[in-house]
Each structure stands twice: as C-alpha cells, then as structure tokens.
Amino acid sequence: MKEITSPAVSSSIKKLLSYATFEEKVDEEYKKYVCLPSRKLYSMEVNEETVSCIGVEFLNSKKAVIKHIAVLPKERGKGIGSSMIRFLCKKHDIHSIFAETDKEAVNFYSKFGFQITSLGEKYPGVKRFLFEFKVK
Template identity: 35%
Template sequence: MLLNIKSYIRRPEVAELISYAVFPDDQAVEKAIREYESHESWQLVGYEDDKLIVGLAGYEKKDTEVILHHIAIIPENRGLGYGRGMILEIMTKERPQRVIAETDEESVDFYRNLGFVVQSLGEKYPGVERFRCVYEVEEEAE
C-alpha cells in the first residue's frame, strides 16, 4: 500500500531512498527534497512492507499525464516487484493516459519490462546518456 510520505521527507530513511534515485551526494538529495517541498503538485509516496518503507515514488500529475520524477527501492528489496507495484498503484489512483519517466541506462530495462517505450535523449550530462520512457495507458472497455 502506498503512503503519503511528503510530510516526513526530511526523515533519514526517506532521504536515503531519495539518494538511490538521484546522484548520491548530499547536494543532489537536498535539491530533490527542496523540489518536493516547494512544488505543491509534486507527490511523494512510499511503499511500506512490515512497517519498513522499502521504496518511494515521486511524481506529479499534469493534465492527463503522470510525470515520474523519482522511483527507488532499497537495494536488498529490488527485483521483488515493489517498483512495478508502486507504478501500478499510482496509475490506478491518478488514471493518466500516459506515464513519463526519464532515467539512465541502468534502469532502462525496468521500464521496458513494464511496457514503456524507451527513447535515447543522448548525453544530457558529460558521459551520461539519459532515456525518456513513455507508457501509453490503454482505455478500458466498458
């Protein structure tokens, strides 16, 4: 189940999860935290398992799209379906027509395995290729 964790974004365990989704230095983590604090429309949800927050997803809904800003799972719980589960719960809650994420080469297969179409954005930062991942939500038959 997803929990709204934006109100306790400054807790060490939340900052640690954010560090897995950004360049792992204090400045990048602080910048991400400030973005959530300053943008009311940005949501931050955590996935709790046995009273431990094992993952988080940060996103915003813009019109008919969900923009994923961050997604992270603690290393020992990766590959167990938590990331997929968070994205599915966000889609169920927000009902977007499209979900968009930008990621690095390390995470491309995660998105591709969920049905996202992946496109290279080239080298956005020196030595770092970035990718745009888009999932088009199929309309449900009535």
C-alpha cells in the same frame, strides 16, 4: 502506499531518494514534494520498514513524470517498483506516464512496457533515455 507530506525528510526517505538523485540534491528535491502542488511523493513499507518511494510531477490531469523511483537493494526484483507505478496510474487516473533516466533503468522500464527513446549523450559521457507508458 502512503503519501509523504512531512516538512522534514525522514532518514529512510532520504536514503531512498539518494539512490534516485545525487545525495547533495536530496533535501532540495524533497522540499519540492512538500511545497509544489504539482508534485507528490509516496512510500511503501514492508514489515514496518520503508522499502521504496516514488515521486511524480503532474503535467496535467492525465499526464505525469516519474521524477524519482527507488527500492532498497535487498527488496529489488520483487515487483515493488512496478506496483508503485500501477498505484500512481490508478490513484490519479493517469493516462500517460514518462520518465527520463540512464542506461541502468532501461531493463526495468522496458519490462513494465514503457516505450524507450534514446536521448543520446545529454551530459558529457552520460547517455539518457526517455520512457513513455500509455495506460490502456
């Protein structure tokens, strides 16, 4: 895993972030990772190809929120997402990590061990969920 700090977003990171947020918001979200000290963005490469990224916002020294997590479709199901979360928790000594997302991610987060709370229909027609994981 490597931290992404370049002022310009690469095409591979832009593509990955587009899986995790609206395409029109990618540049704005990337800028937050570069400019805000409370945010960090990491990527993982396999055979010199960037296959995943995870972006986090630190609430304090022990708590963080996953803002974006994405794995190329051809690489999904191989444990890459889980390994990125474990990396973040270990590197930054995180005790609690949170994520808010939609129904598509429930299976991934529940397999990892996150506690799930339904937030109901936060946006018209869109159910959202809050996930929390406490590191042991």
